[in-house]
Amino acid sequence: MHGTPSPLTTTTVTLTDQGQDPDLCNPTAIREEIRLPGTSRSMGSTLAGQGPPHFSKLLSSPTVMEGSPVTLEVEVTGFPEPTLTWFKNGEKLTNDEHIELSQKEGKHALFIQKVTETDAGLYVCRAVNSSGTLSSSAALQVNASNNRCPDPNCPLLKLNWHTCFGTLCFLLYLLYLLLL
Structure with missing residues (x-):
């Protein structure tokens, strides 16, 4: 055999x-x-226990509208598997009701369901293992929403040429009646 x-x-x-x-x-x-x-x-260096963190996908710097969702993602490799820590403007981030941190097979993500102006800033993802430390950073920019309304369900008046033309015709008609 x-x-x-x-x-x-x-x-x-x-x-x-x-x-x-x-x-x-x-x-x-x-x-x-x-x-x-x-x-x-x-594969010699990996089998020998050596393998500092390496980002196969770096953070990107998105610009989003206020109220929309955003996801910051990285992919990292290394042996032993690196531990990731997220920071915003130097402050360590953790899971809470506003920010969701997730990890699956070397892919790490920071998710914000509804971005606010206070979410804008410099985000850093730091990967650490016994062979080294590596960081990736991105600047999140948030464009303020111009349609501010205290109640999120309030109807907004949308102006288009039909609305403007109709209003003008109505005002001219009133002026005509007033001058008669």
Whole structure:
């Protein structure tokens, strides 16, 4: 019975004695590398427990209208898995009734259902593991809503050319009646 070859191949590089073959390089360390077949990607550093945080998707700086939702997202890798902390203008953020922080498979998000002007500022996502620390930042800009009404259900008068023309005709008719 023949076994099937493993999908991973192992290469061991060892020190050579000086003077053996002048065309060969003389490595200064012993290292073991594991490569996936068909790729040049090495997994040696990950298996050795090394892997500082790396953002595969950085924060972007959105501009949103007041009252609309916004999501700030990052994707981070590293070994051991990095711990993420969110900050707004230097203050640490936590889950509350206004801000929702979530994480799933290296994807981290900060979600605000209804943005207010006070949400504008500099947001920083800091990833930390035993191999290092890395941050990504974004400036959230909030455009104020011009249609302010104390009651969110109040009807707003929308002006268009029909409304203006009708109002003008009505006022001219009243002026006509007044002058008769």
